[in-house]
Amino acid sequence: MPELPEVERVRLTLAAHLLGQAVQHVRLHRRDIITGSNRPAALLAGATVHDIRRHGKQLALIAPDGRCVAIHLGMTGSLRYSQQPPNVATDKHIHVVWTLAGGGMLAFRDPRRFGGLWTFPSFDALCEARWSSLGPDALAIVPARLYAALTGTHRPLKAALLDQGILAGLGNIYVDELLFQCGLDPRKWADSLALPRVQAMVRAMRTLLRRAIAAGGSSISDYTDGNGEAGSFQNRHQVYGRSGKPCRRCGKTLVGFSLAGRTTVRCPRCQK
DNA sequence: CCTTAATCCTGGAAGC
DNA sequence: TGCTTCCAGGATTAAG
Numbered sequence: 001m002p003e004l005p006e007v008e009r010v011r012l013t014l015a016a017h018l019l020g021q022a023v024q025h026v027r028l029h030r031r032d033i034i035t036g037s038n039r040p041a042a043l044l045a046g047a048t049v050h051d052i053r054r055h056g057k058q059l060a061l062i063a064p065d066g067r068c069v070a071i072h073l074g075m076t077g078s079l080r081y082s083q084q085p086p087n088v089a090t091d092k093h094i095h096v097v098w099t100l101a102g103g104g105m106l107a108f109r110d111p112r113r114f115g116g117l118w119t120f121p122s123f124d125a126l127c128e129a130r131w132s133s134l135g136p137d138a139l140a141i142v143p144a145r146l147y148a149a150l151t152g153t154h155r156p157l158k159a160a161l162l163d164q165g166i167l168a169g170l171g172n173i174y175v176d177e178l179l180f181q182c183g184l185d186p187r188k189w190a191d192s193l194a195l196p197r198v199q200a201m202v203r204a205m206r207t208l209l210r211r212a213i214a215a216g217g218s219s220i221s222d223y224t225d226g227n228g229e230a231g232s233f234q235n236r237h238q239v240y241g242r243s244g245k246p247c248r249r250c251g252k253t254l255v256g257f258s259l260a261g262r263t264t265v266r267c268p269r270c271q272k
Numbered sequence: 273c274c275t276t277a278a279t280c281c282t283g284g285a286a287g288c
Numbered sequence: 289t290g291c292t293t294c295c296a297g298g299a300t301t302a303a304g
Contacts, residue, residue: 074281075281075282076281076282076283093282110281111281111282111283112280112281112282112283113280113281113282114280114281153273153274154273154274155273155274155275159274159275221283221284222283260275260276261275261276261277
């Protein structure tokens with residue numbers, strides 16, 4: 001499940017292959033994976049990949065003239081670069097394949113299809129239609145902004161942190177990990193945190209996300225980066241997926257429960 | 273405002 | 289072994 005660290009990994013690995021490369025043609029195997037024009041030019045055919053940006057969990061491939069494709073990987077989406085053509089005949093989940101002038105190929109694959117592509121004539125149009133409804137990126141947000149957002153909502157902390165309109169980039173894995181790092185109960189009210197605690201949370205969040213990126217992200221089910229490489233941060237998870245196991249800090253049994261419609265794990269001793 | 277539940281979808285795991 | 293059932297979850301939407 002790609003969250004900020006995984007999407008950033010994809011961005012970094014793809015940038016190395018795609019920036020400055022011309023898109024020769026695009027092969028679309030599923031129309032309904034795309035919102036907006038699905039004409040080849042809208043999918044960057046004939047253009048150069050000028051920039052690859054990320055906001056929260058979303059990516060955008062941008063052409064010099066501003067044309068862009070926003071990509072959300074959803075649960076099982078992947079973008080993979082290769083020198084060889086992907087085998088579309090045997091893999092029914094490859095929905096889009098870009099062929100680059102240099103011969104490289106980029107494939108968008110998404111078995112569960114919670115992800116998708118959105119095409120726009122300009123970067124401004126993308127921002128207006130999609131990114132403006134997102135909160136600040138989790139790596140860029142300043143404490144005062146997060147404090148104001150949390151103070152303005154009366155919900156469990158976990159529910160607020162999962163809300164992409166408040167903060168863009170965290171999903172179920174990193175919210176649970178962050179709350180453990182902060183020693184905070186996910187059920188605690190978002191509007192009960194004093195500013196110093198939010199300041200500490202932002203610091204912990206940056207550290208957590210940077211470490212996860214450095215480790216290549218978390219490969220839980222089938223996540224891999226743009227080169228098909230798995231990450232290793234799942235081996236360093238403190239709580240996510242560890243319900244019933246001993247807390248790595250205090251030894252007490254970690255407790256799993258449902259919160260905000262999500263599987264949640266916390267340490268009853270370390271998180272108050 | 274807030275909540276929960278249903279929806280989309282497939283593969284993997286669990287149960288019988 | 290082989291079938292059925294359940295479950296995972298990001299984002300959106302509807303209903304309470």
